Amino acid sequence: MGMDLNRYHPNNLKRVSSGMINVHPIQRGGILTEEARRVLLEWADGYSVCDVCLEGRVDLVKNPPIDEFKQDVAEFLGMDTARFTAGARHAKFAIMSAFKNGTLVLDSLAHYTSYIAAELNGIRVYEVPNSGYPDFRIDPEGYATTFERVKEETGRYPDLALLTHVDYRYGNLADARKVGKICEEYEVSLVLNTAYTSGIMEVDGKKLRASFIVGSGHKSWAATAPIGILATNYELADSVFRTSKLRGDWSGRAFTKKELALFGCSPVYGLPVMTLMASFPRVVERVKRWDEEVEKARWFVREMEKIEGVELIGERPKNHTLMHFESPAFHHIAKKHRKRGYFLYHELKKRKVFGVQAGMTKNFKLNTYGLSWEELEKVAWAFKDIAEKYGVEVED
Ligand SMILES: Cc1ncc(COP(=O)(O)O)c(C=O)c1O
Incomplete structure (x- = not known):
């Protein structure tokens, strides 16, 4: 060999x-918190959180308290309910699977995973331009202009909009509140990709008028990879978390509780969800200290x-x-x-x-x-x- x-x-x-x-x-x-490090060995085995699974879905498990946890996470984000996904990318895919073959307007600084999620769902993408070198800012008004462009081309406003709250290239903080307002005026559901914000700074989906909040546990919530967060409101939850309608024609089996876009049961069973949970109390506290992080960042820029x-x-x-x-x-x-x-x-x-x-x-x-x-x-x-x-x- x-x-x-x-x-x-x-x-x-x-x-x-x-x-x-x-x-x-x-x-x-x-980076894991001390608390998350303390649960590592206890929950390290494969399907560790499935010891007492009565409903056949990780998000409904009561011991450990994942069912309560998902609601606390939703509340923390100012949303009604949430699920845990295999990263922010899976959360975006899950959302877009409810808008198949539709149209999406997104910022031109969006991460490749936003484009891939759209492509996989047959969604046509329209970009909101940025201001270019050296600032690369996204003007919120660009959403209104792009919505109009979509209407001219397709006869309808887009099905969905996506804003990258902080982009991965320049670390620019987009004006989510203004984009949210524009989306509300046009009645276009907004996906706010908070991969670089929720978990380190305060994000309130209701105030920002987001229909969906996407988060990344391993990027910003002190959790072990892979884990993402998908939070939404009750109005949209039924379509995004829609359940299986299939019945096997030979076995006659049905899977009526299984949520399609979560592959039936959330794909994060062990350490990712447990480290996310163990870090959560600290995460809830740390977002309040964001101003100091910005102050440090600005000091660092001056030094560089x-x-x-x-x-x-x-x-x-x-x-x-x-x-x-x-x-x-x-x-x-x-x-x-x-x-x-x-x-x-x-x-x-x-x-x-x-x-x-x-x-x-x-x-x-x-x-x-x-x-x-x-x-x-x-x-x-x-x-x-x-x-x-x-x-x-x-x-x-
Ligand atoms: C803005 C943005 N969104 C999403 C992702 C992907 O996140 P995840 O690894 O949780 O799927 C990244 C990764 O760099 C990112 O920068």
Whole structure:
């Protein structure tokens, strides 16, 4: 046998980021709380939450209290009810499966998973443009204009709208309230993709007039992957969480409780849902401290921009901890460096900072969410120290 099974030995399964400050753009909000770490072993076995499943559906399990938990999560998001999905992407797919072959208007900064969910459901996509370089802002009025464009082309307003609350490229915070108002005026249901917001900042679907809130447990709710959240109101719950109508023609079996878009039973059975639950009390508290996170992010941007040839792109001032820098200074160094574009990654690693994508120097993204002031200072120092090492000017 050619397999080297030793490579799977636990001693060989160490994370490359171990022991470093991890500023990976998608990871900061998914770091487990102490409480979540405490349930890891108890609930680590495969279908652990199914010990006492009386209804054949994870979301109805009473012990552990998943049934109550889904309602608490819905309340926390200002919605009526919720389900747990295999990530934000599955939540979007589930919603769009109720709008098959329809039309969707979404922001032009939407994540690829929004487009894929639409494509898989035969939905035609129309984009709301953004303002372009260097801010890339989404103007809420663009939704009204695009709704009109859809009407001109198809004779009807769209079936659905989607707004990426904070986008993955620039970390811009969209004006969800204004978009929600426009959607309400046009009677178009709004999906608010809060993959980068709910769980770290307050999101109230009722106030924002969202029909659906999509969240990502592993991105922003301190949970183990994969887990997403799909919250909605009672009016729409029946269509999105519609149940099976099929009957086997030989067996005569029916599956009337099984929700189609959740594959019959939620696809998250063990650790993902239990870590989400164990972290929840802390998540409910932490969203109230969002202002401090923004303050830290803005401080960090100021420090980074002291390096000549490093500049934030996306909205200013920042309203989120995910940020994107343009860095001709580092790109210039990379051109002459033995390690080429990988030099920044290696230099950061030497300074115990991880998460800037290997090979990136022209521009890069990082996320400061949840870093202490001390950690933040270390990260800023690391970038400045690298710049100075290669003769780049750094302001005091
Ligand atoms: C804006 C946005 N939405 C959705 C996703 C996908 O989330 P999930 O992994 O929970 O499906 C991402 C992942 O980066 C994202 O950036």
